Amino acid sequence: MNEPAAGRGTSGGPGRATERAGDASRGRPLGEVAGAFGDLGTLLPHTIGAITVAGLAPHGVLLGFGAFLIGTGLFYRLPIAVQPMKAVSAVILTTGLGAGEVAAAGLVLGLMVLVLGATNAIGWLARLIPQSVTAGLQLGLGLAMGVLGLQLMADVPWLGGLVLVVLLILMRVPRCPAAPLVLLLAIGAGSVAGLVELPAGLSLAWQWPALVLPSWADLPRALEQAVVPQLPLTVTNALIVTAILARSLFPDTAARASERNLALSTGAANLLLAPFGALPMCHGAGGLQAQYRFGARTGAAPVILGAILLIIGLGFAADAAALLAVIPMAAIGALLLVSGADLALSRRLFDARPSCWPVIGACAAATVMVNPAVGLALGWVLELIRRPLVQALGNRLRID
Numbered sequence: 235m236n237e238p239a240a241g242r243g244t245s246g247g248p249g250r251a252t253e254r255a256g257d258a259s260r261g262r263p264l265g266e267v268a269g270a271f272g273d274l275g276t277l278l279p280h281t282i283g284a285i286t287v288a289g290l291a292p293h294g295v296l297l298g299f300g301a302f303l304i305g306t307g308l309f310y311r312l313p314i315a316v317q318p319m320k321a322v323s324a325v326i327l328t329t330g331l332g333a334g335e336v337a338a339a340g341l342v343l344g345l346m347v348l349v350l351g352a353t354n355a356i357g358w359l360a361r362l363i364p365q366s367v368t369a370g371l372q373l374g375l376g377l378a379m380g381v382l383g384l385q386l387m388a389d390v391p392w393l394g395g396l397v398l399v400v401l402l403i404l405m406r407v408p409r410c411p412a413a414p415l416v417l418l419l420a421i422g423a424g425s426v427a428g429l430v431e432l433p434a435g436l437s438l439a440w441q442w443p444a445l446v447l448p449s450w451a452d453l454p455r456a457l458e459q460a461v462v463p464q465l466p467l468t469v470t471n472a473l474i475v476t477a478i479l480a481r482s483l484f485p486d487t488a489a490r491a492s493e494r495n496l497a498l499s500t501g502a503a504n505l506l507l508a509p510f511g512a513l514p515m516c517h518g519a520g521g522l523q524a525q526y527r528f529g530a531r532t533g534a535a536p537v538i539l540g541a542i543l544l545i546i547g548l549g550f551a552a553d554a555a556a557l558l559a560v561i562p563m564a565a566i567g568a569l570l571l572v573s574g575a576d577l578a579l580s581r582r583l584f585d586a587r588p589s590c591w592p593v594i595g596a597c598a599a600a601t602v603m604v605n606p607a608v609g610l611a612l613g614w615v616l617e618l619i620r621r622p623l624v625q626a627l628g629n630r631l632r633i634d
Contacts, residue, residue, distance in 0.1 A: 268411035269530020270538040273315045273521035275570035280318040284513055285555045288326045292554035294443035294511020296547025302503040302515050303540030307533030310491050315521020319514040321464040338448035339460035340508030348501025356493045360474045366590040367613035369582035370597025371475050374609050376578025378602050379520050379570050386567025394564035401568055413528040420565030433556045441551045443510045466607030472516035473497050479519045483526055524573035589624050593617050
């Protein structure tokens with residue numbers, strides 16, 4: 235199972251060039267500031283939806299993200315992302331979950347992921363996944379990010395296209411904080427066009443979130459609608475693929491970002507913060523790639539974003555939704571499109587053997603059309619079929 239099905243890469247490959255460029259820019263303050271905003275494409279839509287549509291308390295939601303981001307940056311010292319658990323968030327926004335049910339989902343998922351890390355079962359599982367399947371997961375996740383980006387850009391095509399063009403130009407300028415600059419451009423253009431409304435006045439008022447303690451009655455619905463669909467996604471994208479991507483981007487410094495540690499930090503954060511009204515949270519490969527793509531090379535990027543969210547959540551809770559909503563979703567879509575393309579075009583994809591391409595393609599397609607857990611299972615099965623076929627064909631050619 236551990237055969238390097240998608241190759242280990244060569245010194246001249248695109249991944250190696252990226253790694254050398256990343257190491258050369260390590261520690262640049264502007265890069266950390268720019269990278270801090272790289273993953274807003276995932277964070278903002280779910281956060282704004284949870285506050286405005288589902289009615290969750292903004293100070294609890296933003297406290298959770300802020301505290302987890304700061305802790306993540308300080309512990310890993312890498313731009314490891316913190317994201318909402320997407321399956322749980324989708325249920326909250328569509329069928330609706332109460333605050334107690336959201337807290338119950340966060341506590342149960344936190345406990346289960348913590349056990350995976352404490353027993354190192356997650357490390358055992360990661361070692362069984364062939365690299366062809368990993369390449370397919372990265373390709374599928376990147377494509378899914380790109381598709382979502384295009385959908386968001388389509389809401390206001392002219393603004394999304396403008397932001398994308400300016401973003402691609404600024405990314406070619408050395409040491410230019412492209413992401414925050416294009417977001418400021420989008421806010422200004424959206425305000426002039428009447429697409430966004432800047433808050434007329436902000437009220438500074440310290441507000442600590444109240445405890446949200448679930449009851450036993452909250453547990454059945456939380457398990458059925460949130461925990462069961464979310465756990466496979468967390469294991470694949472938030473733990474396994476994130477750890478693999480961290481080792482690829484930071485080969486010399488990513489030892490701490492192991493599958494086991496990512497599981498432990500995810501589990502501990504949810505257990506500690508869910509009772510304060512936080513959304514269930516996890517790490518994410520797409521978020522790591524996004525922050526890296528826009529300049530982040532250390533843990534300063536998540537600390538910067540975490541501090542901003544804490545200030546908004548605890549100091550301006552009444553205006554939190556309005557403050558977050560000033561960034562047009564079309565601009566967020568442009569960030570997602572660029573980051574998704576970067577994640578999809580991984581070194582493993584370019585170094586893959588031709589016999590691995592069907593496995594990679596099927597795994598990516600299942601990831602986009604269903605979810606990463608289905609992509610993982612399908613890729614695993616196809617890889618089990620591929621290997622004996624390749625060996626049998628090789629033996630036949632040698633005999634002939």
